Amino acid sequence: MKIKKLAKTVVVFGVVAALSIGATVAYFTGGAHSNDNVFTTGSLSVSIDQVSPLEVENVIPGGFYQIDFDLTNTGSTPIFAKGYLDGTWSEPALSTQVISVQSVQIEHESSPYSITQFGEALGTEFLITSPDQIGMLEIDAGETITVKVGVKFSETMENEYQGTSLSLSLHLAAKQTVMGSDWPTEF
Amino acid sequence: MIKHFLIISTLLLVFLFCWTYQVSGFFNFVSQKQIASFKIADHFSEVINNGSFEDQLQGWELKGFVEIDDDEIVIHKVKIGSQDQEFQQNGISQDLSLDPDKKYFLWLVYKLKINETLAGFDQPAFMVLIDEKPVFYTQESTLDWQQLLVPLPLVETGKLELIVQNTGDLLITPELEIAYISTDGPLRTEGVPLPNVAKTIAQVEQIAEIEYIQKNPGTILKFSTPTTQFPVFSYQITSDSSAFKPKFSLRTNLNSTQILLPTIHPFQELLLLDNGLTSAIYTFSALDAHDQVLAVGTLIIE
Numbered sequence: 001m002k003i004k005k006l007a008k009t010v011v012v013f014g015v016v017a018a019l020s021i022g023a024t025v026a027y028f029t030g031g032a033h034s035n036d037n038v039f040t041t042g043s044l045s046v047s048i049d050q051v052s053p054l055e056v057e058n059v060i061p062g063g064f065y066q067i068d069f070d071l072t073n074t075g076s077t078p079i080f081a082k083g084y085l086d087g088t089w090s091e092p093a094l095s096t097q098v099i100s101v102q103s104v105q106i107e108h109e110s111s112p113y114s115i116t117q118f119g120e121a122l123g124t125e126f127l128i129t130s131p132d133q134i135g136m137l138e139i140d141a142g143e144t145i146t147v148k149v150g151v152k153f154s155e156t157m158e159n160e161y162q163g164t165s166l167s168l169s170l171h172l173a174a175k176q177t178v179m180g181s182d183w184p185t186e187f
Numbered sequence: 188m189i190k191h192f193l194i195i196s197t198l199l200l201v202f203l204f205c206w207t208y209q210v211s212g213f214f215n216f217v218s219q220k221q222i223a224s225f226k227i228a229d230h231f232s233e234v235i236n237n238g239s240f241e242d243q244l245q246g247w248e249l250k251g252f253v254e255i256d257d258d259e260i261v262i263h264k265v266k267i268g269s270q271d272q273e274f275q276q277n278g279i280s281q282d283l284s285l286d287p288d289k290k291y292f293l294w295l296v297y298k299l300k301i302n303e304t305l306a307g308f309d310q311p312a313f314m315v316l317i318d319e320k321p322v323f324y325t326q327e328s329t330l331d332w333q334q335l336l337v338p339l340p341l342v343e344t345g346k347l348e349l350i351v352q353n354t355g356d357l358l359i360t361p362e363l364e365i366a367y368i369s370t371d372g373p374l375r376t377e378g379v380p381l382p383n384v385a386k387t388i389a390q391v392e393q394i395a396e397i398e399y400i401q402k403n404p405g406t407i408l409k410f411s412t413p414t415t416q417f418p419v420f421s422y423q424i425t426s427d428s429s430a431f432k433p434k435f436s437l438r439t440n441l442n443s444t445q446i447l448l449p450t451i452h453p454f455q456e457l458l459l460l461d462n463g464l465t466s467a468i469y470t471f472s473a474l475d476a477h478d479q480v481l482a483v484g485t486l487i488i489e
Contacts, residue, residue, distance in 0.1 A: 044214045054223035060292050061373050062336060067223045086219075153225075155334075155373040163229035170222045175215040187217035 045075040046174050059166075061157040064102065064150060067168070071128075072144040080136040082127045082183070083172040085149065090165040096122045098154040098161065099168075107146035108137060119152075138177050228290060231372050234283050235293075235347075238368035240265050244279070250350075251277030256364065264366040268351040270302075274360065278350035283317075284343075291339040293322075296367035296374050299351070301328045302359050311361045316348040332366065334373060 049070040056065055073079050087096040104116040104126045113131045120126070128145070130137045139145060151168065173187040236246035240263035243255050247265075251274030256266040268277035285291055293315070301311045315323040315337060323337045339345070351363040367374045 044216055046216065046218065048218065048220050048222075050222060053221055055225075056223070057226040058228045058290050059225045060228050060336065062334075065223070065225070069222055149222075151223075153227075157227070157372070159231055159372065161227045162231055164227050166225045166227070167221055168223040168225070170220050172218045172220075173215065174217075182215060184215045184217050187219075 044077055044079060044174065044176060045073070046079065046081065046172065047072045047074050048170060048172060059153055061153055061161075062155040064152045067149045067151065068146065069170070070144050070146050071139065071172070073139045073141055073174075076141050078138045078140050078177040079174045080128070080177055081139060081172060081174045082125055083170055084125045085122050085151070086169045086171055087122050088167045088169070091160075094161060094164060096166075098157045099166070100152050100154070101126075101149060102152045103148075103150040105148040105150075106131075106137065107148070112148070136177075228292070231292070231370065233369060233371035234285060234291065235368050235370055236281060239263060239366075247279040247281055249279055251275075252360075253277060253279055264364050267349065267363040267365065268360045269362060270360055272360065276350055276352045277360070277363075278348055278352075279365075280346055280348040283345050283347050285339070285345060287343040291370050293337040293339055293347075294367065294369045294371075294373045295323075295335040295337065295349075295365065296332050297329070297335065298332050298364040298366075299325065299327070299329050300362045301326060302361075311351075311353045311359070313349070313351045313361060313363050316350065317342065317345045319346075319348075334367075336373070339370070 047070075049072065050068065054065065054067045056063075059065075071081060085101055087099055089096070099122055101116060101120045101122065101124065103114055105112045105114050106128060108131070113133075115129050115133065116124075116126045128137050128139075128147075129135065137145070149170075171187050173184050175181045175183055237244075240255060243263075244253065244265065247253075251267075252269045252272035253265060253267050256264050265279065267279060268274070295315070297313070299313050312324060312326050314321050314325075317340055320340070322339065323335065347368075349363070349365060349368070351361040353360055
């Protein structure tokens with residue numbers, strides 16, 4: 001009888017443990033990856049909008065360009081966001097070190113403010129912080145912020161870059177603002 | 188037993204709910220999107236002969252006072268204009284052969300000294316011309332070397348001229364030093380003893396003309412701005428009246444100071460945005476000798 005009772009208890013604990021693990025997994029890995037403009041899962045959704053992607057021809061060494069886009073929290077919960085730029089040359093052997101992010105500016109209710117240091121390399125993450133830059137900017141549901149990224153091509157670009165093309169992509173990560181939420185490990 | 192069954196069933200339902208609807212306060216999301224594409228200019232080939240002056244002045248036509256000055260040992264440089272030599276114009280020139288179907292850019296490294304105190308009267312200046320048409324013009328003295336980028340017009344052949352002048356008296360002549368002239372790309376600063384090569388001022392093709400209000404017949408103001416984040420405003424004022432000598436002023440929302448440009452010029456440029464600024468509103472006005480407004484214009488950069 002004791003063995004039977006013990007077995008029942010073990011089974012119950014086992015099932016509870018399994019369910020707890022399952023629920024936890026569901027709890028912490030709710031995420032999505034999308035290669036298009038909008039990603040939506042659960043109650044969190046963010047869109048990246050441009051009138052049209054910036055297309056520049058006849059880029060010259062030393063050239064400086066600004067890329068504008070809007071981030072809209074189309075979900076139902078406030079979010080924090082961060083991102084980085086990634087570049088791909090038409091000739092894979094070419095280095096992206098000749099491009100630097102000169103500035104990232106945010107327009108959100110108040111005057112535009114800068115959130116990055118001068119001259120960061122591609123791949124460097126920028127946190128979308130509040131205007132005082134002490135904390136993160138909370139982007140409410142339905143709210144849109146404008147992001148203006150300035151990129152510069154180095155004066156030291158050599159001739160092998162002539163005639164080649166560069167595609168710049170924005171990698172964006174967002175998380176909910178509630179305590180305990182965490183950034184994705186990769187984005 | 189029933190109690191255990193209810194507990195298990197409840198947990199199972201919670202699990203299924205979480206799994207299906209992902210009800211959680213801990214979502215995080217990622218996205219990736221292409222936001223820009225750039226095509227690098229495909230023709231930086233060199234069309235300047237002896238643009239680094241390693242062969243002294245070979246390949247250049249000279250005007251006025253011009254001499255090689257190699258005081259800085261490694262860098263060869265040419266000095267154009269001298270306080271001790273009275274010439275109205277000093278300069279160097281060279282005929283270029285270009286492919287009219289390709290876009291060329293000219294990189295210049297220069298240093299300019301103007302001591303003229305009556306700048307508005309004597310118009311001391313440094314200018315770069317292609318077939319007598321100015322593509323760059325400045326009256327600003329520079330303490331350090333400046334690296335300048337100038338887009339060249341689409342021409343098959345053209346005479347490149349670098350001129351320093353004083354159109355008034357000859358008492359004070361601007362002095363220009365040139366260390367580098369090239370269509371093959373900027374001067375790489377690494378290992379080059381130019382301690383303060385300035386940032387490249389990116390001038391690209393002009394794409395837009397802002398509106399202007401013409402109030403005075405015979406007065407034409409043209410404003411234009413290129414598409415770049417170092418936008419350089421260029422303007423041209425012409426007049427069919429020799430008596431017309433307007434002043435040109437500039438006011439911006441970035442500060443309350445009005446900049447009164449000293450005099451009329453055939454071509455002038457102003458760097459409008461710098462230091463990370465990305466937007467500005469400039470108001471321009473041209474005044475006659477009695478400070479009557481002849482024309483105004485507004486330029487918005489966003």
